[in-house]
Amino acid sequence: MTPPRPAPLRAGRPALRTTRALLAASLTLFAPSARATDAPATATAASLETLTAADRRAATIGYELQTHGLSFCTHQTNLPGWVVQDASQYRADFRAAAERLYHLDQGPAVTALVPGGAAEKAGVEVGDVLRGINGKALAQEPSAQRRAISAGYEQVIGALDKAFADGPVSLDILRGGRPIGIRLAGARGCASDIQVDISSSFNADADGRTIGVSLAMLRYADTDDGLAFIMGHELSHDILGHAEMLDGEHVKRGLLRSIGKNRTRILDTEQQADYLGIYLAASAGYDLDAVDRFWRRYTHDHGLGLFGDGTHLGDRSRIRFIAAAIAEVRATRTQGLPLVPDYPQFLARFRASAATPSH
Numbered sequence: 132m133t134p135p136r137p138a139p140l141r142a143g144r145p146a147l148r149t150t151r152a153l154l155a156a157s158l159t160l161f162a163p164s165a166r167a168t169d170a171p172a173t174a175t176a177a178s179l180e181t182l183t184a185a186d187r188r189a190a191t192i193g194y195e196l197q198t199h200g201l202s203f204c205t206h207q208t209n210l211p212g213w214v215v216q217d218a219s220q221y222r223a224d225f226r227a228a229a230e231r232l233y234h235l236d237q238g239p240a241v242t243a244l245v246p247g248g249a250a251e252k253a254g255v256e257v258g259d260v261l262r263g264i265n266g267k268a269l270a271q272e273p274s275a276q277r278r279a280i281s282a283g284y285e286q287v288i289g290a291l292d293k294a295f296a297d298g299p300v301s302l303d304i305l306r307g308g309r310p311i312g313i314r315l316a317g318a319r320g321c322a323s324d325i326q327v328d329i330s331s332s333f334n335a336d337a338d339g340r341t342i343g344v345s346l347a348m349l350r351y352a353d354t355d356d357g358l359a360f361i362m363g364h365e366l367s368h369d370i371l372g373h374a375e376m377l378d379g380e381h382v383k384r385g386l387l388r389s390i391g392k393n394r395t396r397i398l399d400t401e402q403q404a405d406y407l408g409i410y411l412a413a414s415a416g417y418d419l420d421a422v423d424r425f426w427r428r429y430t431h432d433h434g435l436g437l438f439g440d441g442t443h444l445g446d447r448s449r450i451r452f453i454a455a456a457i458a459e460v461r462a463t464r465t466q467g468l469p470l471v472p473d474y475p476q477f478l479a480r481f482r483a484s485a486a487t488p489s490h
């Protein structure tokens with residue numbers, strides 16, 4: 132369908148923070164072929180609810196991976212376990228519906244909660260408008276600047292990230308027009324924001340602080356187990372600091388990615404992310420059989436085929452690599468030992484087995 136597609140699950144596309152803007156801008160994916168402004172209000176609301184369901188699913192899997200993977204990451208924070216959005220993320224013709232549905236006209240609001248997550252347990256509800264955090268106003272009244280695409284969102288997420296990193300927070304919430312206060316400690320987890328990226332490509336990204344997973348990938352992943360591996364792979368890039376590391380080494384990840392050291396360095400980080408991604412999915416309790424099945428199906432449907440550029444393992448090798456990581460986790464569990472990833476040792480064993488023709 133789309134022959135020269137990029138390698139899947141690549142790391143490091145910059146400026147992922149703005150993808151919510153793309154998300155809103157691409158709502159026509161759901162709307163009928165009519166221009167969005169002509170779409171009936173109910174269709175608009177349904178589109179937004181579809182997006183919210185995708186947000187909730189990605190946030191929930193991310194939360195599971197981040198909280199259960201605590202022992203694998205040094206950059207930790209307190210995770211609220213919610214999805215917060217701001218009116219500035221929505222294209223003008225969808226903004227009214229978004230404001231109506233989530234009270235975004237009154238400020239940034241909670242549009243979804245991770246079931247059983249910290250925010251839900253603390254009594255936060257969908258539709259709660261966030262007015263302040265730790266006594267400071269979170270966002271100004273709607274202004275021209277805030278209305279610029281994503282500007283408000285950047286401001287809100289930045290303030291929330293900072294507050295939660297410091298510990299329990301006091302939230303000033305507007306619920307049904309009435310101000311209430313909620314204290315929210317958050318759950319300890321690996322630091323990364325989760326974003327659903329509107330995109331028709333089967334992709335996921337990590338830029339060091341944000342994990343993006345495309346709506347197409349969310350739809351394709353028919354089980355949460357498969358999606359947990361995809362997101363675990365991306366979380367691994369963030370945990371291992373790959374984006375920053377490759378930038379520091381002046382490794383080119385764009386058009387020059389398959390040239391010289393760029394290729395080998397990227398390939399190395401991709402394999403590390405596959406390996407740790409399996410450990411993260413396993414630690415969060417996802418079914419590794421389902422992960423294996425998902426990856427084989429994905430490769431069959433969307434593999435690199437002949438288009439591989441060397442920055443990722445070839446289709447068959449990558450299936451074997453992932454299966455070997457799964458086998459290592461299973462063996463560790465059979466022995467009753469804790470899951471402690473050891474990538475260099477794994478890689479040496481994998482390479483030795485790859486040199487054996489019977490494998």
Ligand SMILES: [Zn+2]
Pocket residue numbers: 139140141142364365368400401404
């Ligand atoms: Zn990757």
